[in-house]
């Protein structure tokens with residue numbers, strides 16, 4: 191058919207020159223019929239593909255988006271993840287198919303909800319849980335460096351969310367469970383601990399009791415409770431959030447137990463031989479969801495390895511199909527492992543628009559995925575949408591400290607990527623302004639402009655624990671200047687250009703020194719614009735992020 195259409199188009203061109211109008215009309219009719227049939231065939235093909243809806247790619251939320259929790263309202267799905275020292279806290283994503291997620295807001299958008307002053311790296315907000323009950327969304331989490339366990343509520347998950355209601359139960363990873371008229375609050379304290387709670391006040395109405403300690407793996411944590419076929423199922427993570435991570439499950443006819451572990455535990459892990467070569471490792475911390483078509487799914491965290499056994503992108507969110515027959519234990523993806531490429535049947539897929547690669551700063555707000563470090567001093571960020579400029583003003587706070595420096599950026603979401611930023615103007619003095627590849631305040635590589643004796647220099651700096659070294663310094667005489675960071679499995683390459691095209695490589699730095707295995711902690715790499723130094727000012731014209739895997 192396609193050949194016929196092309197042939198008719200070609201032939202028509204030729205005929206036009208040679209034949210009269212009557213013949214052209216005939217050709218037109220033939221052409222229209224062919225195009226019509228071709229379009230119908232395409233439509234039919236798309237319908238068949240849509241009906242089958244097979245396959246998807248993991249991770250479903252790439253980059254540092256750990257500890258996922260999911261809930262459903264009708265055929266709408268909402269997902270939250272943990273954020274530690276970053277602000278705003280706890281992004282909220284929406285999806286129609288559990289595969290394509292769009293960020294719609296954050297749960298913690300006010301410093302009064304999320305005070306992060308002097309919060310250490312990987313302190314702050316730990317694993318959240320999202321649930322929906324009687325018209326209200328509930329998000330429970332722990333502020334480990336201030337306030338402990340709390341929940342916030344919202345009618346609209348995009349926000350605004352309420353002020354925190356602090357719950358006097360210790361531990362981390364809280365979850366809320368609604369059972370008839372009763373509400374229960376679970377956390378990871380001494381084993382998995384549960385109390386009954388008065389939902390109108392957030393006050394516990396009984397003493398916390400340990401209901402399960404897991405199967406013997408270290409750090410039993412991340413509890414989530416479900417009711418199915420007359421059983422209470424308690425899903426937890428064990429083994430620590432590194433290579434030994436796993437998901438286990440227990441059940442009981444009574445909410446208070448005794449909980450009997452699944453003889454087939456763990457139901458998800460990559461610690462065994464069958465997943466030793468899997469590019470995803472450290473799978474665990476999960477939540478289960480029954481979809482609107484009755485199928486069951488699991489969202490869980492894991493990390494993608496690069497440069498040997500290192501990972502830099504943080505713990506990401508993955509999706510696995512679950513078979514959960516009546517009265518049976520849930521089985522995750524057939525054999526308790528997960529993959530980057532999935533061939534299984536899915537919900538009808540609803541693709542979402544991809545975020546634009548190039549940010550011109552012409553919108554009145556930065557995109558939702560742009561994030562600050564601790565509570566930002568908002569007067570340091572001036573978005574001049576008419577000029578398409580983001581003006582950053584430095585302060586005494588540096589990105590080496592646990593303060594609130596001028597820092598705003600987005601997550602590295604792909605192992606191979608390029609991030610380019612165009613600096614239009616600067617008055618930087620002895621300060622610094624540019625782009626940082628940032629794991630935490632003691633582990634980052636920076637590419638920035640600075641000034642000495644009235645001259646501008648471009649420097650690459652490596653800050654790794656006690657090591658603080660300027661590995662490259664070149665004088666630059668012209669403005670604007672484009673800075674580029676390119677990532678691959680083994681290196682970050684730093685380069686610059688005076689015209690946004692002819693990039694000159696300054697240096698390459700090894701990825702593994704910034705990895706979670708080297709630095710510790712729970713976060714992943716941010717690619718951020720930053721400015722340091724009182725009086726320093728940096729005008730950023732554009733920021734482009736490109737996935738180079740494609």
Ligand code: 6LW
Pocket residue numbers: 256257272316317362363411412427430431474475491712
């Ligand atoms: C989180 C805990 C975990 O609270 O890591 O992987 C901790 N699981 O459940 C920090 O994300």
